[in-house]
Amino acid sequence: MGYCKNCGVALDENIDLCPLCGLNPDEESPSFEKIMLKETENTKSYPRFDRLTKKQRLTFFWELSGIILLSTIIITSLIDFIINKSITWSKYSITVSLVLLVNTTLFTFLRKRQFIFLIFSFLSTALLLMLFDWYSQNNGWAIQLGIPLLFSFYFWVFLIAIITKYNKHHGLNILAYYFLATGFFTLCIDGIIAFYQTKVFQLQWSIIVFACLILISGILLYIHYRLKKEIFLKRFFHI
Numbered sequence: 001m002g003y004c005k006n007c008g009v010a011l012d013e014n015i016d017l018c019p020l021c022g023l024n025p026d027e028e029s030p031s032f033e034k035i036m037l038k039e040t041e042n043t044k045s046y047p048r049f050d051r052l053t054k055k056q057r058l059t060f061f062w063e064l065s066g067i068i069l070l071s072t073i074i075i076t077s078l079i080d081f082i083i084n085k086s087i088t089w090s091k092y093s094i095t096v097s098l099v100l101l102v103n104t105t106l107f108t109f110l111r112k113r114q115f116i117f118l119i120f121s122f123l124s125t126a127l128l129l130m131l132f133d134w135y136s137q138n139n140g141w142a143i144q145l146g147i148p149l150l151f152s153f154y155f156w157v158f159l160i161a162i163i164t165k166y167n168k169h170h171g172l173n174i175l176a177y178y179f180l181a182t183g184f185f186t187l188c189i190d191g192i193i194a195f196y197q198t199k200v201f202q203l204q205w206s207i208i209v210f211a212c213l214i215l216i217s218g219i220l221l222y223i224h225y226r227l228k229k230e231i232f233l234k235r236f237f238h239i
Contacts (some may be wrong), residue, residue: 183213
């Protein structure tokens, strides 16, 4: 009488397979620990996502976004062409996907060059608005309304980026600057829309919003100033 080398059960003579574990009783199969150890050694050659550097993560995000956006372009254009025998509604999704791909590429490779990144991002988004205007039979809203609003948005974003970059103390003051930029942007929105509709630059609701944001920004700047002053006093007296 023999014994199975895998599970240890007693066996009759001339048995090819163990009735308990179903394996060859004369050949010892690898243990669970050995299998897991081998799988662990194999996975070491593939870097884990949480161990990737910031640059590698951004590159991975760019590659994944590119695959998704290009797949969207191909699928929507094929469906549109099969149904309508031409490119009709899919031109909107194709244009948006291309602009998103451009902005994702700019953010991945030019994020540290903020001025260049914002310029090309503005140009690509402005082109998107002009194409949408062209798709809707050139109503003129892109140049008269869309691009001015877009320019004012990018202007205040660029200004905040510069202030944040060259400001020595980051605290409530940065939040106050965001509120101030938002207030000025609301003035731009109100004035540009009014000029587009009536050909007269006038401000209405944005004045109330701007006044509220100015008040909030002033409070935040005052709190930041007092906190910074107390910290400096503590350092001066070695507290």
